[in-house]
Amino acid sequence: MKISKTFFEHKDIHKYTWYQYTRDIKSIIDYFVIKQKTRLKVLDVKVKRGYDYGSDHHLLTSTVYLSYRASNNNREEKENIGQTTEERFNLQSLYEESTAYLYRRRVEQKIKTLRRTVEEEYKHIKACIKEA
Secondary structure, three states: EEEOOOOOOOOOHHOOOOEEEEEEEEEEOEEEOOOOOOOEEEEEEEEEEEOOOOEEEOHHHHEEEEEEOHHHHHHHHHHOOOOOOOOOOOOEEEEHHHHHHHHHHHHHHHHHHOOHHHHHHHHHHHHHHOOO
C-alpha cells in the first residue's frame, strides 16, 4: 500500500478536513491510501463540505489519473470491424407458399422471447433467422 500526500493550493475551506468549533481548532489531513503497484497518479485532493452527516469531519475527495495501454485483443477487434462472413441461404425455396409460411412461423416463435439490450436483440434475431 502506498500513502499519498499532496499539497495543492486551495482556499482554506477546501483544505481543513476537521473542525472543532468550540476551541476553534482546525486540522488538515489529506492522506490517500492506494495500491503500491498501480498506475494511479493523484492530481488533486480537496475537501467537500456539506457531507459531514453530524460529524466534525468533512469528506475528502481526490482526482486521479489512470494511464492505460490498449491490449492486443482490443486492437484485433478494431481491425475486424466491418468485416463480414459470407453465408449462403436457399432463398428460392421461400417462393413456395408452404415453405415461406413455415419459415415465418418459426422466426416469429423464436423472436417472441424478450431480450434486454439492442445488441442482444439484434444477435437473437440474426440467430433466429439462421436457425429457421
